Amino acid sequence: MFKSLADAIAAAEAQGTSLAAVALAAEAEDSGRPVADIRASLARALGVMRGAIAQGETGDLRSASGLVGGDAAKLRTGPAGPLAGTVFRDVLMRALAVQEVNAAMGVIVAAPTAGGAGVLPAVLTGLAARHAIPDERVIDALATAGLIGAVVAERASLSGAEGGCQAETGAAAGMAAGAAVEMLGGTPRQAGHATALAQQGTLGLVCDPLGGLVELPCVFRNATGAAIALAAIEMALAGVEFAIPVDEVIDVMGEIGKAMDVRYRETAGGGLAATPTGRRLAKERLVQIKRS
Amino acid sequence: MVSILDIIGPVMVGPSSSHTAGACRLGLLARGLVGGTPTRATLELHGSFARTGEGHGTDKALVGGLMGFRPDDERLREALDIMEREGLDYRFEKTTLGEDADTHPNTVRITLERAGRSAVVQGSSLGAGRILVTAIDGFPVEVSGNLHTIVLVAEDVKGSVARIAQILADNDLNIATLRLTRKQRGGDAFMVIEIDDQPGEAVRDAIRALPWVRWAYRLDKVGP
Numbered sequence: 001m002f003k004s005l006a007d008a009i010a011a012a013e014a015q016g017t018s019l020a021a022v023a024l025a026a027e028a029e030d031s032g033r034p035v036a037d038i039r040a041s042l043a044r045a046l047g048v049m050r051g052a053i054a055q056g057e058t059g060d061l062r063s064a065s066g067l068v069g070g071d072a073a074k075l076r077t078g079p080a081g082p083l084a085g086t087v088f089r090d091v092l093m094r095a096l097a098v099q100e101v102n103a104a105m106g107v108i109v110a111a112p113t114a115g116g117a118g119v120l121p122a123v124l125t126g127l128a129a130r131h132a133i134p135d136e137r138v139i140d141a142l143a144t145a146g147l148i149g150a151v152v153a154e155r156a157s158l159s160g161a162e163g164g165c166q167a168e169t170g171a172a173a174g175m176a177a178g179a180a181v182e183m184l185g186g187t188p189r190q191a192g193h194a195t196a197l198a199q200q201g202t203l204g205l206v207c208d209p210l211g212g213l214v215e216l217p218c219v220f221r222n223a224t225g226a227a228i229a230l231a232a233i234e235m236a237l238a239g240v241e242f243a244i245p246v247d248e249v250i251d252v253m254g255e256i257g258k259a260m261d262v263r264y265r266e267t268a269g270g271g272l273a274a275t276p277t278g279r280r281l282a283k284e285r286l287v288q289i290k291r292s
Numbered sequence: 293m294v295s296i297l298d299i300i301g302p303v304m305v306g307p308s309s310s311h312t313a314g315a316c317r318l319g320l321l322a323r324g325l326v327g328g329t330p331t332r333a334t335l336e337l338h339g340s341f342a343r344t345g346e347g348h349g350t351d352k353a354l355v356g357g358l359m360g361f362r363p364d365d366e367r368l369r370e371a372l373d374i375m376e377r378e379g380l381d382y383r384f385e386k387t388t389l390g391e392d393a394d395t396h397p398n399t400v401r402i403t404l405e406r407a408g409r410s411a412v413v414q415g416s417s418l419g420a421g422r423i424l425v426t427a428i429d430g431f432p433v434e435v436s437g438n439l440h441t442i443v444l445v446a447e448d449v450k451g452s453v454a455r456i457a458q459i460l461a462d463n464d465l466n467i468a469t470l471r472l473t474r475k476q477r478g479g480d481a482f483m484v485i486e487i488d489d490q491p492g493e494a495v496r497d498a499i500r501a502l503p504w505v506r507w508a509y510r511l512d513k514v515g516p
Contacts, residue, residue, distance in 0.1 A: 001294050027296050041297050048303045063307070064347050102306030105349050105369040111300050113420060114309045120300075146296025153294045159419050161310075175299075212344035214307040268344075286347060 001026050001147070003154045005178075005192050005246045008147060012188040019178070019188045020140035023147035042142045045109045046135065049098070049121035052108045056097025063103035065285035067210065068219045072097035087130040088230060094122035095226040099219040112149045112158040112171055115207075115214045118222030119172035120145055123180050123229045137183055145179035148195055155247065156254025160207035161266040163257025169218075169225035170202030170253065176225075177232040186237050194236035196246035201228045203249075204256055206264035208271025211282030217272055302421055302515065304363040310398055311341070311348030314417025316368060317514040319357020321425060321437045322402045324511035325411035329359050330404035333382040339397035341417075342386040354400060355382055363421065363515070389414065396424075421515060431473060431482035437514035439468050439486040444499060444508035448474055448481045452504065456483070459498050465491055480506065 002008040002022075011022045024035045031038070055061070059073025075093035083089045098118035102108045108117045124145075128138045149158065152171045157163035178195035182188065202225065210216045242249070263270030272278050304313040323329060341350055349368065356371035359380070367374060375382055389395050396416035403412045415425035415435075425435040428443060435441050446452050453472065460467060466488045474481040491510055499508045 001296065023296055030293055031295060031297075038297065042300060045300050045303060064349065105305050105307065105312070105352070107303060107364055107366055108306050109301055109303050110309045110313070110421065114304065114306050114312070117306070142300050143296055146299040149299035150294040150296055153299065158299075161419060211347060212340065213347040215347075286344075 001030055001150045001154075003151060005148065005151050005195065005250070008151070009188045009192050018140065018144070018182055019147055019191055020143040020182060023143045027143070027146075038143070039139055042139045042146075043135070045111070045142060046138055048107060048109050050125060052098045052101045052106060053094050053121060053125060055106055056099075056101040057093060061100050061104040061106070063100070063213075063215050064105070065211070065213060065215060067213070067215045067281065067285055068103050069100050071219070072100055087126055088227070090130070091122045091126035091226050091230060092223045094126050095119055095222040096219060098122065099222045103215045103219060111145070112153070112175065113160070113168050115160060115218050116168035116172035116222065116225070118219075119169055119225040119229060120176045120179070122222070122226045123176035123233075124183065127180050127184065131184065133183060141179040141183040144182050144191065145175040148175045148178045151247070152250050152253075155250045157257055163254060164205055164260050164264055165207040165221055166202045166205040166253050167257055168207065169221045170199055170205050172222075173202055173225040173229040173232070174199035174250075176229040177236070180229070180233050181236050184233070184237060190236045192246045193241050194232045196242040196244065196249045197232035197235055197240070198229050199246070199249050199253060200242065200244070201232065203253055206260065206271045207266045208264060208273045209266065209268060210273050210278045211286050212266065212268040212273070216281075298420070302363060304421065305349075305353075305366060305368045308348045309421040310417045310419045311345065311350045312353045312368070313363040313421040314398065314419070314423050315341070315350045315353035315400070316357040316361065316363045317421065317423045317437055318400060318415045318417060318425070319354045319402070320360070320362065320514040321415070321423070321435065321511055322404060322411070322413045323358050323360060325413055325428065325443075325509050326404050326406035326409045327509070328406055329380070330406040331380060333358060333380075333402055333404040334385065335382065336385045336387045336389065336401040338387060338389040338395060338399040338401070339392070341398050341400055351384055354402070358382065358402075358404070423515070428482070431475070433473070433482065433484050434471065435484055435486075435511065437511070439488065440490045440513045441511040442485045442487065442491060442496065442499065442508060443511060444483050445480050445506045446483065446502070447504040447506070448478050449504045452481065453483070455502065456485070456499060459495060460485070460487065460491070463491065463495050465489055465495065
């Protein structure tokens with residue numbers, strides 16, 4: 001697999017093809033599996049992603065602690081805001097839906113992780129539905145997202161415990177942005193800028209879940225992560241370029257993660273988890289879990 | 293080397309790849325040591341597994357794994373109820389399994405029994421669903437569950453590795469890794485063999501039939 005997005009973009013440009021195509025070819029070479037097999041695995045993942053959205057949008061799910069659940073349904077049927085009826089609102093709804101299913105022990109695709117599992121399906125399936133994109137191209141987009149995530153895993157980290165939330169929902173936003181740009185007809189180069197634009201918008205983001213549970217703020221971080229991905233997609237497709245190369249943005253995300261105090265890396269020792277209300281809620285809710 | 297299918301996956305029951313999917317895999321791997329679903333088990337939780345395990349469903353995932361459910365099995369959510377219905381006697385304890393510096397925060401030690409067989413297995417969930425079993429019956433090991441594994445305890449006799457390698461070769465199995473440890477010279481030797489393809493029961497039985505092998509188990513690949 002590629003260890004640099006610049007290399008992957010150069011390879012795609014040289015062959016006059018997409019990042020998805022070079023990613024699938026590299027995966028086939030690494031694993032010895034035919035491309036059709038890999039696509040079948042990605043198709044299964046897409047099915048699970050859509051299943052999670054369908055389950056989550058109904059709004060009758062509650063997490064173990066009861067801290068989250070029911071908010072996806074509010075975006076579906078609740079009062080209109082300025083973005084009512086837009087794909088933006090639909091994507092936010094989908095991100096919340098997947099993450100509410102995750103918090104309620106439903107089936108999701110960890111992409112790249114369970115805690116950041118809402119961003120990629122929300123952005124890809126939301127945009128695909130809006131633009132009537134066939135599944136084969138959404139599957140290609142998952143391959144592109146996998147390539148971007150693999151580069152992040154190689155150069156930085158995909159773990160909140162190692163790199164904070166910038167390595168989970170931040171990386172997910174970068175993956176979703178690059179993948180969606182290609183799915184919508186953008187070039188590999190534009191996809192790289194989209195990833196850089198999304199990842200730069202999440203640099204420094206801490207991982208601070210109440211009580212250490214993948215619930216609050218994780219559910220909402222997925223929605224705001226998806227919003228950042230949409231902003232990056234819109235800018236990249238409009239021709240906006242980010243001056244710092246995408247590999248360097250990923251590298252610095254890893255550096256910031258290493259420098260981040262351990263309180264901000266999934267330990268519930270800092271950030272929202274350590275606010276007076278965060279501590280109180282975690283204490284109350286954890287007691288409730290033990291009783292139930 | 294990172295695979296795009298590791299990034300877009302695994303398909304799993306939430307909420308946490310380390311506290312839920314990884315815990316399930318530890319249970320799945322452990323059950324192989326008693327050849328099926330244990331009737332009794334004590335699960336000692338350490339560190340973050342003890343502190344936040346209940347909220348992450350770590351208890352349900354471990355129990356589900358012991359009952360043979362995989363990380364994407366929706367029955368994990370009801371695993372504790374199913375355990376009670378099946379009359380299985382599993383107990384949880386919160387404990388300290390070592391110094392924080394040398395013990396991974398997501399660690400469990402499982403003592404399990406089934407049909408007169410028992411085993412003690414300690415393992416950790418390393419993140420992203422990856423696991424590492426670090427001790428079996430007090431022997432230090434490193435089993436990832438990423439490949440099919442045979443574990444065995446044998447008397448410390450000369451040529452034992454060659455004999456076992458021959459059995460595997462005769463069955464067209466390729467050894468990926470092999471580790472041999474013993475507590476003292478002339479004492480029992482503990483062997484962990486990771487194999488690319490799934491060994492049949494006949495292979496395990498052939499190994500068990502060797503006069504100097506005390507016991508041998510076949511552990512299924514549990515992920516990713």
